[in-house]
Amino acid sequence: MYFTPSGFPILRNKKLVYLDSAATSLKPQSVIDAINDYYSHYSANVFRGLYDISEKATLKYEETREKVAQFINAKSSSEIVFTSGTTESINLVAYAWGRLTVGEGDEIVTTVMEHHSNFVVWQALARENGGVLKVLDVDEQGKLKIKNEKGKTTYKNSKLLLQNVITKKTKLLAITHVSNVLGTINPIKEIVVEVKRLNPKCLVLVDGAQAVPHMKVDMQDLGCDYYAFSGHKMLGPTGIGVLWGRKELLNSMVPFQFGGSMIAKVSLTETTFKETPMKFEAGTPHVAGVIGLGAAVDYLQNIGMEVIRQHEIELTTYVLEKLSGLNHLTIYGSKDISIRGGVLSFNVFDKSGNLVHPHDVAEILRRENICVRVGHHCAMPLHERLGIPGSVRASLYLYNTNEDINRLVKSVQNVQKIFS
Amino acid sequence: MDDLYREIILDHYKNPRNFGSLESKTHEAEANNPFCGDRIRMEILFQKIKRSKDQKIQIIKDIKFSGEGCAISIASASLLTEKVKGMSQQQISSLTKEDIVVMLGIELSPTRLKCALLSLEVLQQTIQ
Numbered sequence: 001m002y003f004t005p006s007g008f009p010i011l012r013n014k015k016l017v018y019l020d021s022a023a024t025s026l027k028p029q030s031v032i033d034a035i036n037d038y039y040s041h042y043s044a045n046v047f048r049g050l051y052d053i054s055e056k057a058t059l060k061y062e063e064t065r066e067k068v069a070q071f072i073n074a075k076s077s078s079e080i081v082f083t084s085g086t087t088e089s090i091n092l093v094a095y096a097w098g099r100l101t102v103g104e105g106d107e108i109v110t111t112v113m114e115h116h117s118n119f120v121v122w123q124a125l126a127r128e129n130g131g132v133l134k135v136l137d138v139d140e141q142g143k144l145k146i147k148n149e150k151g152k153t154t155y156k157n158s159k160l161l162l163q164n165v166i167t168k169k170t171k172l173l174a175i176t177h178v179s180n181v182l183g184t185i186n187p188i189k190e191i192v193v194e195v196k197r198l199n200p201k202c203l204v205l206v207d208g209a210q211a212v213p214h215m216k217v218d219m220q221d222l223g224c225d226y227y228a229f230s231g232h233k234m235l236g237p238t239g240i241g242v243l244w245g246r247k248e249l250l251n252s253m254v255p256f257q258f259g260g261s262m263i264a265k266v267s268l269t270e271t272t273f274k275e276t277p278m279k280f281e282a283g284t285p286h287v288a289g290v291i292g293l294g295a296a297v298d299y300l301q302n303i304g305m306e307v308i309r310q311h312e313i314e315l316t317t318y319v320l321e322k323l324s325g326l327n328h329l330t331i332y333g334s335k336d337i338s339i340r341g342g343v344l345s346f347n348v349f350d351k352s353g354n355l356v357h358p359h360d361v362a363e364i365l366r367r368e369n370i371c372v373r374v375g376h377h378c379a380m381p382l383h384e385r386l387g388i389p390g391s392v393r394a395s396l397y398l399y400n401t402n403e404d405i406n407r408l409v410k411s412v413q414n415v416q417k418i419f420s
Numbered sequence: 421m422d423d424l425y426r427e428i429i430l431d432h433y434k435n436p437r438n439f440g441s442l443e444s445k446t447h448e449a450e451a452n453n454p455f456c457g458d459r460i461r462m463e464i465l466f467q468k469i470k471r472s473k474d475q476k477i478q479i480i481k482d483i484k485f486s487g488e489g490c491a492i493s494i495a496s497a498s499l500l501t502e503k504v505k506g507m508s509q510q511q512i513s514s515l516t517k518e519d520i521v522v523m524l525g526i527e528l529s530p531t532r533l534k535c536a537l538l539s540l541e542v543l544q545q546t547i548q
Contacts, residue, residue: 301521357490358455359535363424375456389457389488418425419491 008399017370017404022180022210022343022395023231027296031235034295035288046260046287057287062292066401067275069298072227081250081277082290085241086209087117089228092243092280093205094121096253098172104130104248107170111136111144111186112253112385113179116230116378118207122174125260134165136175138385142182142333146191160190164353166198173204177211181379182333183316183343185211192223203249209233213397214312214341216305219244231289236296240289243280250276257282308398312342315396315405319344320410328353328416332386342396345377347388348415356419359392364415365392372407423528424526425491428499433491438501440484449545450487453538455531457541460497460542466509477508485542490535492528497539509547515540 007028010016018026044054044059062077069077083089102108108122112135126133137145146161166173173195178185192204205226211217213234219227226249227254231240245253255262255273259282264272273279300308317337328349334340348356358374365372373393375382383390394408442463450461468483483505485497503523504512520540521528527537 357456359458359490359492359532360425363490363492363532367424418430 006120011399015369017368017407019396019400019404020371020373021213021233021400022393023373024238025213025235025397026399027237028235028299029333030299031065031237031292031295035237035292036287039290043288045284060291060294061287064290064297067294067297068242071257072212072244072300076247078276079219079244079247081243081280082285083228083243083280084286085230085232086207086228087116087241088109089194089226089241089243090118090121090205090207091399092256093226093228093245094125096256096280097203097249098125099129100254102126102131102171106131107134107167107416108132108172109134109136109165110174111138111176112381113142113144113182113184113327113371113379113394114174114176114381115136115209116380118174118176118205119381122172125181131171132169134170135381136165136202137252138182138184141335142179142184142245143339144184144186157324158368160193163198164193165194166195166202168199170199170202173202174207175204176207177208177217178207178214178341178343179333179379179382180210180343181345181377181382181391183341183345185215185331185339185341187339188222188224196223198266210341210343213300214305214310215309224333225249225346231293231296234293234296234376235299237289237292240286242294247276250280253280255279255282259283261285281404302396311398312396313337315400315402316340316342316344318402319394319396319408322405323412326409326412326416329412332391342400344394344395345391345393347391348412350419353386356393356415361392361412362418363417364418365411368411368414369408370411372408424528426526429491429495429524429526431496432495436485436494436498438498439486441486442482442484444449447546449542449548451542451545453489453493453534453536456490456535458487458493458535458538460485460487460489460493462497462501462539462542462546464546477510479508480505482510485539489538492524492532493535493538495531495534496520496524497542500539500543504543512543512547515544 008026010026040054042056043059045252046058065077065080080380108126110122123133139145177188194201203225206224208227208229212229225246227244229242232238262274262279262282264274323331331346348361375390445463447464452459455519462485465482466477466478468478471477483501485501520536
């Protein structure tokens, strides 16, 4: 295997079963070393100093921009804006584009499976600007209700039903690539084609936080307009993320924040700004974070995203099979592995059918060093839609093994024993 | 058996005491924990009693709680309602985190402590 857990210092603790990578991923030694190397040997500011260590920091910073652009197949590295994470990336678009574009009666479309960061932002913007927020529903299998499956054998090949949703007044579709609760992989490329057919002016923003770490994503192939993701979910450090945007769009937007680095010329009466992407990176950036992200991209590319996806398909198949074998347990989302990532949310019930509160499940798992997330996973509208107060979520990544799954299943059985 | 889920905790979770609502009540409050979605509501009937010749105090004559939550929060609420019957408002105000920890008799992580303390928060809100 390419990704023996030994590359991850935290996993030297053999007792630890880490199943919360959808919250944040573990970090390999190479990422930690890259950050350490910056702070130990060239911790200078970027774009300012004429001395060697500053030049080196700037070089490494910009090298990462190139790496990221190549990693997601952006047309140019100038389309890569460094942010603090997915949340800031989405807020940047809402502020620098949405605030000035969405008017009275204009529509923003999103989905019920969004993380709050791609939901509340648009809800607030619609409220402030007098716009209308429309929310796409999911079906019982956790798939978006946008497909007409009549007469079709697969979800993938069925026809999209968006004509009643995307209108001439729709300014934006904000949609997640992979659900952080259901694991559903949305057919973004098809959706974009249909949206643009119905309204060529409608933009599509994709929340890629749960996709980029786990599968190959290609900006030129997807056809969307904005794509946001976080470094810390893809083996990189916290506090760093990316907004990708089509260059002409980024160019047409106003700055998000004002300050150093982002200006071309300042006088007492007027200021001009640098070109994209510098226009959006005011102040001293998270240099160590960017350099760490670069090391994370290297790590992922050395393995190959197809290899990682395949590993997760195998693990997800295994965990679905194991958990499905237990009584009094409900798994949410689709069983179709081709449209599902390695995110498994479930609930445990006692023999009388009463829900065992997810916190009680997590507590018992915690005592056996199994890390899972419980609660609403920042997706309250989805949990309300599913009619549950919360769920237990096990999320997988490249360092997980079948043994991790076995221990999870054993612990869940223990929960059932205690609450029987 | 896991010590956090001792018999007494599971018993109070599965068969909560003083669960429901009061027909006649003088005080009530409700609070939730947005982190886990737990919700506890308490209704209390206070009764004035003579403490000395010229001093009257209010004590809990009856108390009921309702809501939903994890085993820790429900068991904590159930045990607390048993504990505070007959207590004065002064006594209720002076209850602390430590009293709840002692009452439950288990070690709690900081996050779970919030579940355990929700019922105390609601109880003290009723007399604020």
